[in-house]
Amino acid sequence: MDIFELKESNVRSYCRDFTDTFHTAEGSTLTSEQGQLFIDFFSGAGALNYGHNNPVLKAALLDYIAQNGITHGLDFKTTAKKAFLTAFEEQVLAPRNLRYKVQFPGPTGTNAVEAAIKLARKYTGRQNIVAFTNAFHGMSLGSLALTSNPRKRAGAGVTLSNVTFMPYDGYFGDSVDTSLYLDRMLRSGSGIDKPAAIVLETVQGEGGVNSASAAWVHAVQRIAQAHDILLIIDDIQAGCGRTGDFFSFEALGVTPDIVTLSKSISGYGLPMSLVLLAPHLDVWEPGEHNGTFRGNNLAFVTGKAVIDHYWSDAGFTQALKAKAGVLHDALQRLSAGFAAKAPNRLKGRGFFKGIEFEDASLAQKVAARAYAHGLIIETSGIDNQVLKFLPALTITAAQINQGVQILEQAFAEVITP
Structure with a gap:
């Protein structure tokens, strides 16, 4: 029995599928302790949008550490935080005409969601929150209450309350506009307590890469405004360029009241999260939501380097969208090539894609064979x-095509001729 089996809790999960002991990583590859090379189509569950050990970010980080820069700072004013906030305002928010204030909660995505719903409840004086079918927002109690997966909810050990679930776009098929149902159920007589907020992902990652249409998200925003309800967009996995723009809601033409960001906001896999809030919503009392590690200055350094190197260059987003087209075309060919033997459909936006199988057992089998290769x-x-x-x-x-070639081999081995 190795040390992981001997000492680590049964709660571990990813290592049960990816069983090697990994030693080094660079860009879009990882190398195991035994020297086997793996192409990475996982990216730390979306926390490594700029690859492993990105040299630009690593150089900024090493330079900061070498100069004895502040590492832990709670919510102190530091030069690293000042530089990040300045870059974020000047190169991300202002060019998009977004006037959000920035809150640094604890460094995890679930903490950002907890802060967002706590603020919505404080501001409105209401308790109920609307979330959607197949949603995932985190594993702490408040965000878990917004999460629909019964297996994840079962771990709470207590009743998860003050949340009303509504059908996400396409939940009843393409012919049913579920925003009409939402609108009707928010009217008098439905028995639903008036919500403080509506929380949604524009692309549901853990829920199965379900992508909401622009028309549906617009309708939800109109409904929220008509009923004086705050709109919160959880951009923790879909944001930071994953769908092609910095924010996943940019292409949809909506402006939420509150946005949550985490995962790749630091760019280097360092823990960091943000809550972006319309200025009039900033009704917090000092220290009313805090956390010992809300001031991860190392993450501020790499987060600023991401903005300076990538998001200050319009050519980056153009190249990103072109490369997303390469991925889409490759996956479309893969999906179509096996559709007759294994009915499936391609889903998602940008660099956030999924292939859904009618036979639910196939995805895990294909992933396991792909890992073996x-x-x-x-x-x-x-x-x-x-x-x-x-x-x-x-x-x-080239790495996209190489990865898809491995997948094609895995498909052929799993799907019965």
């Missing part, structure tokens, strides 16, 4: 029926 890819959806693609935004076209 040197590709790391996960599954998602209520029955793990979706192969979920989260390659780094910096992956090369």
